[in-house]
Amino acid sequence: MPASPSLRPRRVVAAITAVALACAPIFATAEPPSVSDTLPQYGAVGPPPAAPITLPQAYPQRLPDLGDVSQTDFSPAQERKLGETIVRELRASGGYINDPEVNDYLNELGHRLTAASTDVKQDFEFFGVPDQQINAFALPGGYIGVNTGLILLTQTESELASVLAHEISHVTQHHMARALSAQKDSMLMSLAGLALAILAARGSSGSSGDVAAGAMAATQALTLQHQINFTRENEYEADRLGFQRLDAAGFDVTAMATFMQRLQSAMRFVEGSVPTYLRDHPVTYERIAEAQARAYGHPYRQVVDSLDFHLVRALIRSYQGEPREAVKWFDDAIAEHKYNNAIAAQYGLVASLLRTTDFARAKRELAKLEKMTPEHPMIDAIAGHVLLESGDVDGAIDRFGSAVARYPNKMQLVYDYPDALLKAGRNADAAKFVEQQLVRFPGDGPLQLLAARAYAAQNKQMLAHRHQGEYYAWQGNLKGAVDQLEIAAKAKDGDFYQASVVDTRLKALRREVADQNKSAFGRQGLDMQGATDARLPVLTGVKH
Ligand SMILES: [Zn+2]
Numbered sequence: 362m363p364a365s366p367s368l369r370p371r372r373v374v375a376a377i378t379a380v381a382l383a384c385a386p387i388f389a390t391a392e393p394p395s396v397s398d399t400l401p402q403y404g405a406v407g408p409p410p411a412a413p414i415t416l417p418q419a420y421p422q423r424l425p426d427l428g429d430v431s432q433t434d435f436s437p438a439q440e441r442k443l444g445e446t447i448v449r450e451l452r453a454s455g456g457y458i459n460d461p462e463v464n465d466y467l468n469e470l471g472h473r474l475t476a477a478s479t480d481v482k483q484d485f486e487f488f489g490v491p492d493q494q495i496n497a498f499a500l501p502g503g504y505i506g507v508n509t510g511l512i513l514l515t516q517t518e519s520e521l522a523s524v525l526a527h528e529i530s531h532v533t534q535h536h537m538a539r540a541l542s543a544q545k546d547s548m549l550m551s552l553a554g555l556a557l558a559i560l561a562a563r564g565s566s567g568s569s570g571d572v573a574a575g576a577m578a579a580t581q582a583l584t585l586q587h588q589i590n591f592t593r594e595n596e597y598e599a600d601r602l603g604f605q606r607l608d609a610a611g612f613d614v615t616a617m618a619t620f621m622q623r624l625q626s627a628m629r630f631v632e633g634s635v636p637t638y639l640r641d642h643p644v645t646y647e648r649i650a651e652a653q654a655r656a657y658g659h660p661y662r663q664v665v666d667s668l669d670f671h672l673v674r675a676l677i678r679s680y681q682g683e684p685r686e687a688v689k690w691f692d693d694a695i696a697e698h699k700y701n702n703a704i705a706a707q708y709g710l711v712a713s714l715l716r717t718t719d720f721a722r723a724k725r726e727l728a729k730l731e732k733m734t735p736e737h738p739m740i741d742a743i744a745g746h747v748l749l750e751s752g753d754v755d756g757a758i759d760r761f762g763s764a765v766a767r768y769p770n771k772m773q774l775v776y777d778y779p780d781a782l783l784k785a786g787r788n789a790d791a792a793k794f795v796e797q798q799l800v801r802f803p804g805d806g807p808l809q810l811l812a813a814r815a816y817a818a819q820n821k822q823m824l825a826h827r828h829q830g831e832y833y834a835w836q837g838n839l840k841g842a843v844d845q846l847e848i849a850a851k852a853k854d855g856d857f858y859q860a861s862v863v864d865t866r867l868k869a870l871r872r873e874v875a876d877q878n879k880s881a882f883g884r885q886g887l888d889m890q891g892a893t894d895a896r897l898p899v900l901t902g903v904k905h
Pocket of ligand 1: 527531591596599
């Protein structure tokens with residue numbers, strides 16, 4: 362559930378995210394699915410062709426010198442930085458699902474796979490992408506995105522794990538870096554150009570950040586990412602190692618072939634274009650046969666899906682289409698027993714009813730749900746939301762409060778509890794809780810925003826602006842962060858300790874802005890001084 366700690370109810374946030382996506386150029390293919398179709402709807406329009414890089418209008422006067430990019434490889438640190446930048450832009454443009462329950466789950470599943478083998482030397486971060494198209498992708502630096510369309514297509518947790526295992530293997534085998542150096546002239550140049558475009562959009566914008574230009578650059582980066590051609594050998598290796606990873610982590614090894622076959626038959630429903638994932642990973646009979654051959658001879662392993670897998674799928678399904686259509690979809694599924702998991706179907710019904718604001722029925726269906734299941738953090742969270750959104754703020758505080766004590770690492774609850782406290786006007790209690798959480802999760806963006814709200818509600822200017830600034834910094838909007846900390850520094854309502862924290866952070870952020878202007882992603886040999894306008898055509902003329 363999107364726990365944007367804003368004043369909006371989270372279901373509205375989901376709808377807004379969907380609208381934002383519909384407006385974003387590369388994701389414009391997402392359409393509301395028809396209620397009768399259990400498969401996700403793939404848009405009739407294919408992804409747009411890769412557009413040439415257009416730099417934002419407000420381009421800085423002096424450009425960093427890219428140097429001779431064909432001579433340079435991305436280091437792991439630079440890859441991580443590039444991936445991080447793309448992820449920040451995806452977050453700002455709605456291409457990153459604003460839902461801690463979905464993202465927590467993907468990370469738990471992904472980390473089960475990375476922990477199962479010893480070849481994993483780097484950090485991974487998994488995230489959902491609110492997009493109906495069937496796709497999963499690895500960005501530079503260990504960031505793995507999974508479209509909600511793909512999550513809905515999987516029928517078992519092992520199938521979803523097989524996709525993650527394949528993508529993880531592309532990363533551990535450095536296929537990205539190898540593909541980049543094989544296509545150095547065009548691809549590296551394009552990525553470097555994009556990096557600059559993103560930074561230029563940041564550097565030239567006011568405190569709100571030029572989201573549109575940044576989003577454009579991020580979507581182009583994704584388009585480019587899809588153009589990186591892994592070789593047949595890379596794909597074979599990712600399948601082979603992915604299979605081993607799937608096995609080592611205790612999943613059903615037949616799931617890899619099963620999901621490939623499911624992808625193949627899903628293609629029959631596609632009009633006009635082939636889903637991105639299939640373009641990147643053409644499913645050949647050879648690949649399916651190989652996956653089947655690997656599974657053959659493995660002893661049969663009964664693998665029970667986690668309840669989380671089914672709940673997350675139901676939650677994603679509840680976001681699809683109009684609220685009343687979502688309710689009807691779950692009503693029909695329950696009436697006809699067309700579901701993989703009865704608890705999840707009931708949970709999806711409650712989640713859909715929240716979208717329609719039919720709280721009376723949501724309460725009745727929630728009561729049924731609670732009789733069906735042992736305690737679970739996602740059930741606690743939705744129960745709290747039924748109370749909160751139907752006006753029982755004190756009841757919601759009790760529910761969220763006891764749940765977060767039991768599940769202190771579930772970010773949905775970590776955000777929901779102080780949000781409810783704020784809605785009750787218990788601003789000091791909210792601030793105290795959020796400060797405790799910031800010690801545990803330093804640098805967490807949504808917590809910074811909650812802190813800013815809690816202090817603003819108490820008219821504590823210095824603290825409110827400081828946390829607002831930290832929130833912008835988390836988003837990658839350094840200019841906005843500096844603006845906020847400057848306001849905080851001028852505020853007269855802080856004590857000596859608070860003022861010196863602001864002072865230290867302001868200095869650090871100003872240094873970061875200066876570094877960012879000096880070099881894109883800390884690449885060696887970037888020279889701000891030697892740059893002239895004559896270099897512009899080099900950046901704008903990238904062909905791919
Ligand atoms: Zn692949």
